[in-house]
Amino acid sequence: xxxxxxxxxxxxxxxxxxxxxxxxxxxxxxxxxxxxxxxxxxxxxxxxxxxxxxxxxxxxxxxxxxxxxxxxxxxxxxxxxxxxxxxxxxxxxxxxxxxxxxxxxxxxxxxxxxxxxxxxxxxxxxxxxxxxxxxxxxxxxxxxxxxxxxxxxxxxxxxxxxxxxxxxxxxxxxxxxxxxxxxxxxxxxxxxxxxxxxxxxxxxxxxxxxxxxxxxxxxxxxxxxxxxxxxxxxxxxxxxxxxxxxxxxxxxxxxxxxxxxxxxxxxxxxxxxxxxxxxxxxxxxxxxxxxxxxxxxxxxxxxxxxxxxxxxxxxxxxxxxxxxxxxxxxxxxxxxxxxxxxxxxxxxxxxxxxxxxxxxxxxxxxxxxxxxxxxxxxxxxxxxxxxxxxxxxxxxxxxxxxxxxxxxxxxxxxxxxxxxxxxxxxxxxxxxxxxxxxxxxxxxxxxxxxxxxxxxxxxxxxxxxxxxxxxxxxxxxxxxxxxxxxxxxxxxxxxxxxxxxxxxxxxxxxxxxxxxxxxxxxxxxxxxxxxxxxxxxxxxxxxxxxxxxxxxxxxxxxxxxxxxxxxxxxxxxxxxxxxxxxxxx
Amino acid sequence: xxxxxxxxxxxxxxxxxxxxxxxxxxxxxxxxxxxxxxxxxxxxxxxxxxxxxxxxxxxxxxxxxxxxxxxxxxxxxxxxxxxxxxxxxxxxxxxxxxxxxxxxxxxxxxxxxxxxxxxxxxx
Numbered sequence: 001x002x003x004x005x006x007x008x009x010x011x012x013x014x015x016x017x018x019x020x021x022x023x024x025x026x027x028x029x030x031x032x033x034x035x036x037x038x039x040x041x042x043x044x045x046x047x048x049x050x051x052x053x054x055x056x057x058x059x060x061x062x063x064x065x066x067x068x069x070x071x072x073x074x075x076x077x078x079x080x081x082x083x084x085x086x087x088x089x090x091x092x093x094x095x096x097x098x099x100x101x102x103x104x105x106x107x108x109x110x111x112x113x114x115x116x117x118x119x120x121x122x123x124x125x126x127x128x129x130x131x132x133x134x135x136x137x138x139x140x141x142x143x144x145x146x147x148x149x150x151x152x153x154x155x156x157x158x159x160x161x162x163x164x165x166x167x168x169x170x171x172x173x174x175x176x177x178x179x180x181x182x183x184x185x186x187x188x189x190x191x192x193x194x195x196x197x198x199x200x201x202x203x204x205x206x207x208x209x210x211x212x213x214x215x216x217x218x219x220x221x222x223x224x225x226x227x228x229x230x231x232x233x234x235x236x237x238x239x240x241x242x243x244x245x246x247x248x249x250x251x252x253x254x255x256x257x258x259x260x261x262x263x264x265x266x267x268x269x270x271x272x273x274x275x276x277x278x279x280x281x282x283x284x285x286x287x288x289x290x291x292x293x294x295x296x297x298x299x300x301x302x303x304x305x306x307x308x309x310x311x312x313x314x315x316x317x318x319x320x321x322x323x324x325x326x327x328x329x330x331x332x333x334x335x336x337x338x339x340x341x342x343x344x345x346x347x348x349x350x351x352x353x354x355x356x357x358x359x360x361x362x363x364x365x366x367x368x369x370x371x372x373x374x375x376x377x378x379x380x381x382x383x384x385x386x387x388x389x390x391x392x393x394x395x396x397x398x399x400x401x402x403x404x405x406x407x408x409x410x411x412x413x414x415x416x417x418x419x420x421x422x423x424x425x426x427x428x429x430x431x432x433x434x435x436x437x438x439x440x441x442x443x444x445x446x447x448x449x450x451x452x453x454x455x456x457x458x459x460x461x462x463x464x465x466x467x468x469x470x471x472x473x474x475x476x477x478x479x480x481x482x483x484x485x486x487x488x489x490x491x492x493x494x495x496x497x498x499x500x501x502x503x504x505x506x507x508x509x510x511x512x513x514x515x516x517x518x519x520x521x522x523x524x525x526x527x528x529x530x531x532x533x534x535x536x537x538x539x540x541x542x543x544x545x546x547x548x549x550x551x552x553x554x555x556x557x558x559x560x561x562x563x564x565x566x567x568x569x570x571x572x573x574x575x576x577x578x579x580x581x582x583x584x585x
Numbered sequence: 586x587x588x589x590x591x592x593x594x595x596x597x598x599x600x601x602x603x604x605x606x607x608x609x610x611x612x613x614x615x616x617x618x619x620x621x622x623x624x625x626x627x628x629x630x631x632x633x634x635x636x637x638x639x640x641x642x643x644x645x646x647x648x649x650x651x652x653x654x655x656x657x658x659x660x661x662x663x664x665x666x667x668x669x670x671x672x673x674x675x676x677x678x679x680x681x682x683x684x685x686x687x688x689x690x691x692x693x694x695x696x697x698x699x700x701x702x703x704x705x706x707x708x
Contacts, residue, residue: 049685
């Protein structure tokens with residue numbers, strides 16, 4: 001294996017977090033190398049018209065996602081079962097290529113609830129110390145919302161987030177989210193246009209006394225220049241965000257706002273088509289010494305020494321590389337010891353379809369984040385006393401696409417094929433809309449990641465094994481919130497309302513649910529229950545940092561991008577300090 | 586109505602608008618309007634997502650060196666004079682159907698006039 005010249009900071013994975021951390025580091029003149037397994041999408045067919053609109057290629061065939069012929073995951077529902085490999089994943093979409101999964105995201109950009117980083121303490125204070133079930137390892141993050149707020153603020157300015165503030169310095173703002181964590185000012189851009197479906201949802205929710213508001217969006221509602229001088233174009237409402245790259249430069253993404261700027265900065269290098277095989281760990285010195293990777297274009301393997309390593313790959317890969325590199329103790333569910341792979345969470349989402357023959361929803365006029373939301377039943381925004389579960393979900397109306405293959409809303413009872421199916425499509429395509437729930441998922445002792453003992457990837461390394469299912473807590477919560485969703489749906493005055501079916505076990509990877517998988521390398525204050533410190537520094541190697549949704553100890557009823565971006569910007573500042581004075585932060 | 590007639594009518598309408606607004610052209614105001622273009626088009630001759638707009642006024646369509654134009658623009662055979670610029674900015678797909686600029690146009694005639702005044706300063 002050829003040994004390369006040492007670099008100051010080496011980052012594994014060229015996605016959103018790598019871009020944000022690199023922004024902070026290179027601004028201080030620190031040398032950064034990003035290793036990305038995929039290529040550069042910016043000038044490709046995926047990033048321009050007319051090929052960008054190829055639904056079959058980018059959506060159905062997942063042209064921007066990980067190649068499952070090279071690397072996949074295995075799944076089992078309980079520790080007693082043998083896992084089987086997922087041959088084709090629909091549930092979530094790991095990205096590949098510079099920009100990562102943030103190339104094909106929809107753009108929903110939340111600050112989580114103010115209490116989310118103190119979720120354990122919050123529940124103990126509100127419901128008593130004994131209220132949290134023994135099999136639900138909720139834990140505090142070791143960082144407060146207040147400490148993250150400046151970085152949320154910076155991220156929203158960098159990415160030109162469009163929205164309506166609900167809480168400015170404690171003052172509730174009409175039209176915004178009354179449950180929002182306090183923010184210092186309004187969003188940099190005004191909210192996106194509300195769709196016809198959003199208007200129907202708003203009317204129904206308000207009729208029931210709720211306070212719906214537009215989802216904060218990374219789809220620019222107007223042209224925008226960020227504090228770095230990087231520009232966004234105005235969103236054209238074409239309905240090709242999620243699973244696509246925005247050809248109008250209107251969806252804030254690392255390949256639009258971060259990497260073009262970083263490439264101009266001295267000391268920054270993004271090395272593409274480089275698949276990292278492992279992190280080199282000196283267990284005696286408790287330090288990492290670099291990484292080794294394979295150049296996918298030549299097949300050559302390299303050792304890349306580094307003073308500091310940051311792990312910023314997709315959630316699953318963060319756990320995998322720690323496990324294959326034997327850094328930190330693997331989590332063992334039976335003895336409830338170890339940490340790597342624990343607190344693996346997802347999101348429990350449910351939905352209902354409405355049909356209104358006199359309303360023209362025109363679903364093709366949409367952006368990824370044209371969504372109205374209500375937070376009354378999200379997380380711990382309501383009293384859970386006596387309910388028998390914790391957590392909740394945001395009830396929403398998201399009209400984000402009307403694409404020909406995937407947009408097929410037909411009333412219940414319609415045959416799955418034939419003349420009647422075709423007629424129902426023609427009758428209802430523009431006259432149907434959906435409401436949904438984005439539900440939290442709290443950790444369960446039996447939901448975790450580990451290395452599969454049987455199946456390997458194309459490089460001969462073990463696959464990551466998910467032991468995961470919807471446990472009682474999430475199913476009870478989904479049933480409760482689906483009941484509330486049903487009330488909103490029936491208040492809309494639709495001709496036909498489908499059943500508001502709560503999602504239930506077993507976990508089904510054949511249906512897209514969200515790319516919001518979290519955990520595996522949780523952060524926390526106790527090395528016995530967390531992989532990284534509140535500063536995202538590995539407890540067993542102080543020159544190794546981990547960031548991304550993998551550090552969340554639980555998942556909230558919001559999209560994960562906001563807090564992980566705030567954490568990444570904060571980590572960038574912490575790593576500057578670390579490079580100057582290497583020590584436990 | 587065939588395509589040629591549509592274009593002719595659009596251009597005639599555009600010419601009227603330009604006539605009305607001729608006195609009110611404001612390149613400085615046009616620079617602000619240009620913010621809508623700036624994420625894809627530079628003004629200094631360097632390439633970005635779209636062709637640079639330096640020297641656009643009076644340029645032949647589809648002629649910015651090194652840019653890979655759509656078939657529609659390659660064969661459009663237009664000179665970017667005021668009338669064509671105005672009609673194109675108002676509704677790009679009407680003037681050059683099938684072009685691949687992902688922009689739906691600027692409806693406000695005064696904004697277009699100012700924008701064109703600004704584009705003419707890019708030499």
